[in-house]
Amino acid sequence: MTYLEGTILDVVCILLGTAISFVPFCRRLLALSGFAQLALGAGCIVAGLWWAWFKSGTSFLETAVNFLVVLGSLVIGRILGRLVGIQRLSNRLGASARRWFESVPQDTVRRRSVGFKTAIIVFCVSPMAVFGPVAEGACEWKLPMIFKSIMDGFAALGFGVTYGWVIALACFALFPWQGTIALLSYELALSLESTAVIQVFNVTCGLLLCFSGVVVLGIRRVELANFLPALVIAPLARLLIG
Template sequence: MFGVLINTLAVIIGSTVGLLLKKGIPDSIRDIVMKGLALCTIYIGITGSLKGQNTLILILSIAIGAAIGQGLDLDKRLNQFAEKLEEKFKKNGEQGSVAEGFVTASLIFCVGAMTIVGSLRAGLMGDYEMLMTKSILDLISSCVFASALGIGVLLSAGFVLVFQGAIVLLAQYVSPFLGDAVIAEMTCAGSILIIGLGLNILGVTQLKIMNYLPAIFMPIILCMFM
């Protein structure tokens, strides 16, 4: 768990620095930076989506995952939780949504081969090198995203701890199901959601991204049959 704790701490430190910097940034600059980050988010999503090899798995993952997420109404549950946090943390007149920052950062920090492979290597072999590299990247990313999206990015550290920690602790049990093909398809499905996040930040769409979240895990099952 050492690598996961370092990664979580990196997100906390980076986000805290970003929030402190945010106070001195004029609204006009903050707005254009946020739109720039949205474009970068879309780029991250596009590059990740190209790792997929089976379009049918992607389509089924999104369709089934969306149906599950809509049935559970994950987006509504997250926003209810975020509203309570906003009452405590968000200042009057402050722009940005806690939920938006949380979902955006959580997906960017936890979707990708580096997250899954790094956590598996840490759990199976005690090799933290990949997670340490990821920690440096997340430190910088969290600082930039927190300065634009607010405290939701800081709260995403909790998701990083739970998601990566679960893979590390269960590595010996889940590794047989997380081969290269599965990881590639999970990355592809998650990256599609990241593209949707970027479009949401730009105001082009109003997708309920959380309702699509189960799609990330669908390839684990679908790749067994396809």
């Protein structure tokens, strides 16, 4: 089950980050979070563009068709995402998590409850928690999940200092969520048996990872969640084209 390796790594990084948060000396690793964010953002952009280009086709015509399909799907997906309000929902959940983190309850039980909900939102609701497993399941590309695992590990370290061991419990929601997406993507890729569809998945996931890098570095505000419908639209469009 190689399509679950990225999710397993994500769980391990979250557990490790939570465990390290209990060691006072190791908490100094939080000082590296800024450098890690810079490195991961740049890595996302470079790796995303590389994968989208070199895995897009074996000929110029094939590459051009696949890019046109994906770009059209991203435009349509963004329109659908705005109509449905995917980014608005993601922003509201993120704002809630931020408020909870900034005003930590003194009551232990309530603090653990807030910490658990915050961790689930941060680890499971981000766009990378969707297209990362898709990339691993459909394209056998693990790099998005590796980037996500590192970011989640640092987040778990920061949350663990504030909320304690309850952050680790978010893995019970993370694993079935990402694992199910990866499994469905893997089975879909097997059932289609279409090289062109896999190439379209490659381009879509590569560009989404590149967009993620832009967001992480703060270069420009990108409504990343609104592009997620393109993960469905692009392969369907490529199947129709043939």
